[in-house]
Amino acid sequence: MxxxxxxxxxxxxxxxxxxxxxxxxxxxxxxxxxxxxxxxxxxxxxxxxxxxxxxxxxxxxxxxxxxxxxxxxxxxxxxxxxxxxxxxxxxxxxxxxxxxxxxxxxxxxxxxxxxxxxxLGALAELERGILRERTRDGVAAARARGRVGGRRPVDPSKVSAAADLVAAGRSVAEAAKIVGLGRSTLYRALRDDRHETVPT
Known part of the structure; x- marks a missing residue:
């Protein structure tokens, strides 16, 4: 900064x-x-x-x-x-x-x-690092289960931006539209990231 x-x-x-x-x-x-x-x-x-x-x-x-x-x-x-x-x-x-x-x-x-x-800057960078690490771990786990192909990887920066919007009170559907992701894609990315049910 x-x-x-x-x-x-x-x-x-x-x-x-x-x-x-x-x-x-x-x-x-x-x-x-x-x-x-x-x-x-x-x-x-x-x-x-x-x-x-x-x-x-x-x-x-x-x-x-x-x-x-x-x-x-x-x-x-x-x-x-x-x-x-x-x-x-x-x-x-x-x-x-x-x-x-x-x-x-x-x-x-x-x-x-x-x-x-x-x-705040350090926390934001930590959040991005954790998201990147979880994304890599998820890909590695999918490959270990034989799921090498399939869906294209989701842009972590879009998921992070959408997560900020949801935390600020926007619905997942609204956040998905704002950042340019499909609603189901964002639901899945947030659920995989949080390991919990994502609210609508």
Whole structure:
């Protein structure tokens, strides 16, 4: 992960997102206002959707020295990998990132915010490593049972991305459509990975 010195003082810019029209962003907006956000950008859309106009507008607006503040990191990203990619992009631009509910604040010289992001990165890499190892073990076990041919291997990165979506509350069918896998293929991949029944 990119590490930079804390950005100089600039604007405090808020970002709020709710997933459905039934949800109310008042909690996030009130917290951002109390934190001193000078301008708040919003999206009313699920985090799994690639097109987030409010976030895109915020990223185009912010400048070096500014700090983006969110109520929770989950409001900002679709997955841990997406969060780390965005954090790297902001750090390279000299823009800080602060969460009001997690110990993350890269706008100061405190090492804790950067440590938390680094820890998230390490956990994401561990998850990918475990998935790759299980995939290799599954292939080896299939070959030992004489099942050398058969189905094409499933892209582990797609399975991992879909697992993130399911963990965030999406159904397996929705996650499969978003990442471009067949529903039955994803069910099977998640079941084999978790060794348990996968919820719909």
């Amino acid at each position: 990119t590490t930079t010195s804390a950005p100089v003082s600039g604007q405090l810019l808020g970002y709020a997102r709710v997933s459905t029209t039934a949800q109310d962003e008042s909690l996030q907006l009130d917290a951002l206002a109390a934190a001193g956000a000078e301008r708040v950008f919003t999206d009313r859309i699920t985090g799994s959707v690639l097109d987030r106009p409010g976030l895109d507008e915020l990223l185009a607006y912010c400048r070096s020295g500014d700090t983006i503040v969110v109520y929770s990191l989950s409001r900002l990203s679709r997955s841990t990998r997406d969060l780390l990619r965005l954090a790297d992009e902001l750090a390279a631009r000299g823009v800080g990132l602060r969460s009001l509910t997690e110990p993350v604040d890269t706008s100061t010289s405190s090492p804790y915010g950067q440590f938390t992001l680094s820890l």
